[in-house]
Amino acid sequence: MLLVIFGAGASYDSVPHLPPPANPTDAIQHRADLGREDRPPLANQLFENRPEFVRAMEQFKACLPLIPQLRKPGIAVEQELARVQEQAEVFPTVHRELAAIRYYLHLALWQCQRRWHNRHQGITNYATLLREIERWRFKSKEQVCYVTFNYDTMLEEAMWPVLGFEIRDLSGYTSLENYSLIKLHGSVNWGRELDGIGNPGNYDCPRLIAEAADLKMSGRYRLVGGNYPMLRDGLLLVTPALAIPVDKKDEFSCPDTHVKALAELLPNVTKTLVIGWRATETKFLQMLNSRLTGLGKPIDVMIVSDGVNGAGETFRNLMQAGLHCSRQRKIEKGFTGLIHQLGLLEAFLRY
16 A cells, blocks of 8 residues: 655645745745745745735734744744643633634635645646556555645645545545545644534634633534635534644644544555655654554655755654665655656656
């Protein structure tokens, strides 16, 4: 079975005719990036001073005091948010701030995805990758499991024209023929139901954010539409189903049935393709260790990253998690670099 893992770098470098700058921290290269205002952000770009991002922040004012901290030069956003999250134990205001962050991320990334689609019109690296994997799978009869830590729906949207799959409810992610799609950190088109709300009509987003510390999150998820979820059919309250992006993440934000399905699939994995993922999600790495590497079975690994350092970091993190690697290959020119070298992907899949 093939396991494909996507991180933020995959969506960041998802359109071959709009490649990202070689060095995103270089101011000149950043300004020369033709898609910079609409490009799906990396973790450290989630709170950039993009006009659309700022407008989304302003709608959820409780997050505004955190923004200067998340924009400091050289800041690691995931580490900073982890530090803020730890403050919640003694400072109740943090619950409101983090709830506002979730609403902000949901709205900002939903809108960013829509603008990005207007630029690529379905011509993406995701679509090409899905086709190549299906071409291999059609002959090999192997199963494929996609795991993504991205909130966007670019992968699902590519599945329809390439594979004919349309996901209409949460069960659809794990009932696709020959495929599974697991979104461990949630999605911009998911909402998480709330329990214990007597009269949903009395609630709006500001009130849900203000009372975040007392809300009872259920384990039930739903597909939602619109710019951000609040009410469903005027009766059922849902909140954004997104995991806060923190360093060494140990939180999943997806149905338990999806996690169970993934756990059952992992022992069958023989090849792993990693695209734009740094391998820092502690809880998932623990699952890999217990369900995959714990069997002592060697795995073929291909790591796709935007440079030597990124590929090396991912490989080291996987090794530290206990992955037994029989063969490892690296593509150090990003997702687009992989699509430009499909022969290497074909060789990895076939042998």
